Amino acid sequence: MTIPAIKHVQAVAFDLDGTLCDSVPDLAAAANATRQHMGLPPLPEHTVANYVGDGIASLVHRVLTDSRNGQAEPGRWEQAFAFFIRYYREHLSVFTRPYPETEAGLALLRSLGIPLAVVTNKNEVLATELLQQLHLADYFSLILGGDSLPEKKPSPLPLLHAAEVLGTAPADMLMVGDSANDILAAKAAGCLSVGVTFGYGDMTQLSQNPATQPDWLVGSLPEIYENLQPQKTQHE
Known part of the structure; x- marks a missing residue:
């Protein structure tokens, strides 16, 4: 953790x-809509959840075959993949849905006057x-998508653009x-990186590689x- 820089964010x-x-949950819903489109009965959500984690291409193979190692016929897979994406x-x-403490965290940060x-x-x-x-849009001064600029993450361009728009140096912005x-x-x-341990990525594994280790x-x-928060003095 880069403690000395945090106070400058x-x-x-x-x-x-x-x-x-x-x-x-929306992935599971899309999976069963795809199965219905392909003439197949629905799968339990927990079954679909077990098939998630290796990308939509693999998920569609698994959803079609109801097998983690299944491979659907190429033409059938292409039809299902196109439907699934759409x-x-x-x-x-x-x-x-937002994670349980998302809105609370955003509200606290906005209370400091920090643009998000x-x-x-x-x-x-x-x-x-x-x-x-999700009733979260009003917390943000800027929303950049993968198609907003010529490059998307892991390119630094979206973060450099965000820092410029928000009027701060990249070194003073958290990602x-x-x-x-x-x-x-x-x-x-050149931003400080903060990794969340509750998301889809394996932060333990990412932290073992210097290239992907968050600050x-x-x-x-x-x-x-x-x-x-600034450090409290003894009389406060």
């Missing part, structure tokens, strides 16, 4: 999926709509996320506020 950027919200992008916020941004690789329009439906892309982007931009780990968003 003037802005905070957040990843979206796996950091602000849990979108796995359905999922159109139903991003049906079941997706979302920097996600999700399409900007969909990210904005998702945040609006909070759950994946290697978030940490790599932060390091490349700071948190188990909840309010911990960021707590560490940004």
Whole structure:
């Protein structure tokens, strides 16, 4: 953790999926919509949850075959994959919910007068709509998606752009996320990186590699506020 720099933080950027919200339930819904489209009966949500973790391409193979190691016929897989992507992008916020302490953490940071941004690789329009439906959009001064700029994370460009828009130096901005892309982007931009331990990424594994080791780990968003607070004097 880079404690001496934390008191200079003037802005905070957040990843979206796996950091602000849990979108796995929408993946399960999209999986069963895909199975229905392909003439198959639905799967229990816990079954689909066990198939998640290796990307949508693998998930579609598993959903079609109802087997973790299954491989669907290529033409059938392509049809299902196209449907899955379309359905999922159109139903991003049906079941997706913020993590329990997301709103509390954002409200605490805003109480310090620190501008907040979302920097996600999700399409900007969909990210904005998702945040609006989760009643989180008003916390953010800026929302950048994967299609907002010529490059997306792990490129530093979105973070450099966010820092410029928010009127701060990259070195004075935190990037909070759950994946290697978030940490790599932060390091490349010269931002402090904060890894959340509750997201989809394996922070224990990422922390073992200097290239993806965050400067700071948190188990909840309010911990960021707590560490940004100035030290209390004895008479306070």
